[in-house]
Amino acid sequence: MARLITRRLLLGRALLAGLVRAATGAGHADAAGRAKGAAATAPAAAATEPARRELLVFAAASLSEALEEVGRAFTAATGMRVAASYAASSVLAKQIEAGAPADAFFSADVAWVDYLEKRGLIQPSSRRDVLRNMLVLIAPADSTLRLRIARGFDLAGALKSGRLAIADPDSVPAGEYARAALTRLGVWSRVSDRAVRGENVRAALAYVARGEAPLGIVYRTDAQAERRVRVVDVFPEDSHPPITYALALTARAPPKAAQLVEFLTGDVARQIFVRYGFTASPQPQLRK
Structure with missing residues (x-):
């Protein structure tokens, strides 16, 4: 039975090294740790990261329930496993900057995707504005x-x-x-x-x-x-400014991760997100 491997949101600090263990299936540490702690451990983690068998999404905490269901649907449709780690978008962006092994970033604020794009840490062609909230x-x-x-x-x-x-x-x-x-x-x-x-x-x-x-x-x-x-x-x-959720693949994401973006912006995922209270963008195209 297809299942989403989820890193539950923790309200305390977590070491980035735990993320690497989680991404390789050796543990279930969450990425909700502060960026300061992540920065201290990221270089060693990135240097020792082995090949992973699943895709890892860093996602805003508010996406957790909906993304779990979407992840299960993605695995059922493609056979690829996907893991998710939830925290504040700012914390996740800083961890990606520090070398965390994320394949995709699903942010509750387009500004943090802008932040990573300016640093060459996402694939610009993969970027989409996907959802809205209230x-x-x-x-x-x-x-x-x-x-x-x-x-x-x-x-x-x-x-x-x-x-x-x-x-x-x-x-x-x-x-x-x-x-x-x-x-x-x-x-x-x-x-x-x-x-x-x-x-x-x-x-x-x-x-x-x-x-x-x-x-x-x-x-x-x-x-x-x-x-x-x-x-x-x-x-x-x-x-307040529009509450827009932006999705992008990280610069380090493998080619197969493109299927995840396609699925997250497709009809099946859209229906799930709407059921959880989000408003879907009519046509989530590349944000220029």
């Missing part, structure tokens, strides 16, 4: 809060004595979008000192799901994947 305000599922998002809305009052859970706005795309939206709506200055910052969007989601924060800002797909939270309201699309 930004939502969430609360624990048992919360009775009603709040409409609009310019100057009373987010600080809704928090009462609690904290606002967001991904780190200084490094994580979901956090950057959240800060941009709150700034555009004129409320960031009132709540910035009350934000609890997660190292990725799933960390922010977890704060609210566990009841440790009364409100949080995540992607719509994250809220849909977690039964312990509910959506309070959706941020206006014009309050």
Whole structure:
């Protein structure tokens, strides 16, 4: 039976050497470690990397459930195994820069694909803008809060004595979008000192799901994947930059990896992504 080999998202640090072991089937270490730790171990890891029998995708944390199902479908269709490692797009891009053995990068922010392209670390001809997402305000599922998002809305009052859970706005795309939206709506200055910052969007989601924060800002797909939270309201699309997921093969990817890009942008994958709450780009073509 076809199966996706998955590196589950970890909220702590992981050594890049573990990624190499995982990619060769010798372990299941996750790539969610900080870029600083990755940079320290990457050269030795890259130098000793043996031939791999599977494709390794570095993907934004928000893609985890959907990409697992897509990966199983890809294996069933092609016979090729695919592994995925999830973390913040910024962390993954830095790890690829440091020499991590990824074959493809699926980012929640086109800026991090730009970052790698400028450094010659992706194959430009493989690059596609594939999916879109929405930004939502969430609360624990048992919360009775009603709040409409609009310019100057009373987010600080809704928090009462609690904290606002967001991904780190200084490094994580979901956090950057959240800060941009709150700034555009004129409320960031009132709540910035009350934000609890997660190292990725799933960390922010977890704060609210566990009841440790009364409100949080995540992607719509994250809220849909977690039964312990509910959506309070959706941020206006014009309050933040478009949330676009970009896909590209790394410079080191083998020729067979092109089949993965073709599949991830095809009808089967598109239907799966839409079911998980993403909006598919009408025709995911090369982004110029």
